[in-house]
Amino acid sequence: MLAQYATTLTFIALGAIFAYSFYAVLIAGQLSLGQAGFASVAAFSAATLAPSGDDVGDVPALLTAVVIGMAVGAVASVVLGLPTMHLRGVFLAIATLGFAEAVRVVLLNQEWTGGAQGLAVPRILTVGMAWTALAVVAYWFWRMGRSRYGRALEAIREDELAARSMGIDVGRHRLAAFVTSGAVAGLYGVLFAYYVRLIAPSDFDFTAAVDGLVTAVVGGSTMFLGPILGSGFQTMIPEIQRAVGVEAGWIRPFLAGLLLLVVILFLPGGLTSLIPRRTRVPSSSGGPGSAADPAPRLAARAHPAAGETVVSLTGLAKEYGGVHAVRGVDLEIRSGEVVGLIGPNGAGKTTLVNMISGLVPPSSGSATVLGTTIGRTPVHRVAAAGVSRTFQHSKLFNRLSALENVLVGAHLVSRPTFLRRLLWLPSARRDERAALEHAARCLRRVGLGDLAGNRASSLSYGDQRRLEIARALAAEPSLLILDEPAAGMNHVEAAQLSELIRSLAQGGLTILFIEHNVGMVLETCTRVVVLDFGEVIASGTPAEIAADPAVIEAYLGTADDDPGGSSVADGTLADPTGGSGAPTPDAVTNVDPSAAGTLDIPDTTPRNAT
Ligand SMILES: Nc1ncnc2c1ncn2[C@@H]1O[C@H](COP(=O)(O)OP(=O)(O)OP(=O)(O)O)[C@@H](O)[C@H]1O
Secondary structure, three states: OOHHHHHHHHHHHHHHHHHHHHHHHHOOOOOOOOHHHHHHHHHHHHHHHOOOHHHHOHHHHHHHHHHHHHHHHHHHHHHHHHHHOOOOHHHHHHHHHHHHHHHHHHHHOOOOOOHHHOEEOOOOOOHHHHHHHHHHHHHHHHHHHOOHHHHHHHHHHHOHHHHHHOOOOHHHHHHHHHHHHHHHHHHHHHHHHHHHOEEOHHHHOHHHHHHHHHHHHHHOOOOOOHHHHHHHHHHHHHHHHHHHOOOOOOHHHHHHHHHHHHHHHHOOOOHHHHOOOOOOOOOOOOOOOOOOOOOOOOOOOOOOOOOOEEEEEEEEEEEEOOEEEEEEEEEEEEOOOEEEEEOOOOOOHHHHHHHHOOOOOOOEEEEEEOOEEOOOOOHHHHHHOOEEEOOOOOOOOOOOEHHHHHHHHHHHOOOOOHHHHHOOOHHHHHHHHHHHHHHHHHHHHOOOHHHOOOEHHHOOHHHHHHHHHHHHHOOOOOEEEEEOOOOOOOHHHHHHHHHHHHHHHHOOOEEEEEOOOHHHHHHHOOEEEEEEOOEEEEEEOHHHHHHOHHHHHHHHOOHHHOOOOOOOOOOOOOOOOOOOOOOOOOOOOOOOOOOOOOOOOOOOOOOOEO
């Protein structure tokens, strides 16, 4: 019975292994078409270099060939990956396709490969061996999925910039994914060679690459079962054709193309997106067996002592062409301070915090943040120094659950688990539990404990802002930067947020936050810094700022500029977002603390273009 389907089953396994080489990079959001090149160079090298089965026995000969093929595939992917890893999307696809074509043409013109005639290889692979190899590859990706490394790759796929800000070294992770892809493609090439008896460079051409990609995409790249489902589907098409007596050769590619179209249009996550994704949510009591077996803590981070300098900026400036976004800012922030950064639209607030968090290099001046010199330091290193942030426009990992988002936030304080998960070591399980409970605590802290299993994209706007804060807190930062955290929140939510910020500061956290809700800033901060035209025009306690004529003028303009007769005493906001365009379903009006009920925010125009 099995013998009857042995060939089909073997090709399902081979197709799935090849699709895994695409899955390995798709999971990190990379589109590569070089896998056919890795597979061919691995297959020809292994078939040439591996000992014969007659000399050492069939299985040792195949195993040696597999080791050679995977090593060749991995080395080729490093050689190709180093110069191309900075490319994104279609550019990476084109570069890798160019590599695969170059390999094919070179191999076609070599004597040792047999050229167009191809190379004879003994058939050693059996259906059992093929499925054993597939099981090992699938196991690898299954155990990777919930590891710290696997989550980092998913985070990169969802939002590369946010992933960098969580301390993930994107370049290293992308290269690692690419090398895995090369090794798995090498494995496929060798197994294919030792099954089909004769390999030629044309077996690894553009059509083969597209087949592998289609299989991976149809199966889905967000769950490890995707390539197996995809390959099952693809390989079964000719079998079904045969069964119904329609054996025209064009039907398979036609149906494969149609299937790809249907999947992309109606099921962008592939077949595996039909399988619900479960998130393990620890109970609020601290997890199973917590009384007798307390969860281990995550790695402790050293924080600066109270009053120590956290941020030191000297003459910091940023120009975009003719636009002076930030001009010569001198600013010092000390540990434990809650500093509010306010100013009209286009004043340079976001640009300033982007420079502090390492996202944007300054044009001139110097900045030291938690002992790290800003400028040439990559974002993930600035994050590792203790800076964590939220963004003006939410940058969540949308297809991950709320809890998974926060787990990614804990990247810097949790331990790598992938290799230990492969070996099923109990210590990996303990570390995972610690990370899960830490993430759940962060979610509860911002009031999202009940929504841990919900997809980030399904949360309301206000909850998404809170989730970003939970994710930033998960890194246990020394400096927390919040960019307009109350945008889109109603009165009650903004008041709760203000309370949360104060309680975090009481715990010793230094906070720098941009907010258009001036009342909330004056209520929450220990110090307020006002930017206008990229310059600091005032800095002081909330009471000093509220009474500062320069600040009032920056917001309201002079009497001449203010034909509408806005009164500094009316204490209400015409536009609570300051015209930033942030969604404001139940937006905040200006809170009116007694010391500060005189500010308004009518100015909405970027004004500092030169
Ligand atoms: N990447 C960029 N390229 C060109 N100009 C930019 C860029 N980023 C910001 N700017 C300009 O720099 C100035 C400051 O912008 P920035 O976003 O820092 O102001 P902001 O105070 O944060 O404003 P808002 O409150 O509206 O967010 C604006 O004039 C803006 O148009």
